[in-house]
Amino acid sequence: MSTDYQKAREALGLRLRELRLNAPDGRLTGLQLAAILQWPNSSKVSKLELGRQTPTPDDLREWAEATGRPEAYDELASRLAGFESHIRSWRRTLANGFKPAHESLSGEIDRTRELWMWEESVIPGMVQTPDYARHVMTRYSELLSPASDIDEAVRARAKRQEWLYQPGHKLHVIMWEAALRSLICPPSVLAGQLDRLTGVIGMDTVELGVIPFTASMRIVPANGFWILDDRLVVAEDWHAELWLDDADNVALYLKVWRTLRESAVYGADAQNVINAARRALNAR
Structure with missing residues (x-):
């Protein structure tokens, strides 16, 4: 990298x-x-x-x-x-556009066998549809740094998802129910994204959990992060992305992930939460 x-x-x-x-x-x-x-x-x-x-x-x-x-x-x-605890400023990172930033992380993902992800308010990038990804990137571009390569970045993010179809890989992803309902895109785009989620639940390389609004929480459902194998954490904040590879921080974030997992539902129960969010869109 x-x-x-x-x-x-x-x-x-x-x-x-x-x-x-x-x-x-x-x-x-x-x-x-x-x-x-x-x-x-x-x-x-x-x-x-x-x-x-x-x-x-x-x-x-x-x-x-x-x-x-x-x-x-x-x-x-x-x-x-x-x-x-290296801080990669978003303004500096995005100065050359979204695509180089995506390719930097993709290089790390390519040599990763197991991924643990937590997102509290957005569908994780590894399971995003292109339309949904485009709207998310556009929102960040408007806030942080105007970018002209959003379509290229969307293609790069879609290509990154090929990782899910390679034997020996495993994605463990948890998201809060808020991620299923946040209208950072038109309702029709979110509907397509929710349909995509129901499609990945049965994949042997994906373990997808959802924490319902009604679940009891042992910790605050704060900022999203990714854990790559047992060697690197990538955590996001508004001003920057943090890359952490010291053993203590990796262990801490794994502990946070496992604590959040205790509140998550899987399989048919997760499907029910996703379907409820999908029906709410139909009622709008």
Whole structure:
């Protein structure tokens, strides 16, 4: 992924390599450093230096000490803190249009086997119809940054959904009933979107749950987020998108998702909630 987040991780990797090559007692090879650190997997050194893995604070402290530069830890920790909760400003991200932003996330999804998603007020992008997606993007464009490539972005989002039809993939999605009823598009478009939802309930790669308005909630149904395997969380707010890959945050968001799941209904019960929203459109 060619994001600011990844660039920051690669820059930290270069700094780690510099410390290894310029150790006061002489340059260390990756194997030598791994032995000093007592890391059973020597490939971890190269992964960290190439920005393919995010170090923990303990990794950084041990690295600084092993390379004879313990005073470098504060600098390394500061770099890590700067991108563990990396903020991708919507205004900056969308400056080049919606399509590049979609392709950036699609690259991460392509190497993902299992997705957990929560949305409180909009149908998740992985199961959106093109018409619905177009209206959602248009609303964001009007608010954040006028875009001329919405149709291209809609096609990119539709292509991303090919992921659902590949063996070995699994999408676990929960949405609040509000997402089924929010008229951010014409009623006819929302009707088509709800029909699409009923069609994915039977897919073997999709587990779709809905939290009815009447359900008891253990936590507030707040902002939407995606969890990619056990390595990355993408959370959205009005001003920015957050990419979080430290273990503690991933574990927290999984806990939030599982807590929300306790209030969700599935199968025929989910279909009934969707059908009720669909009938309400017919009555308008």
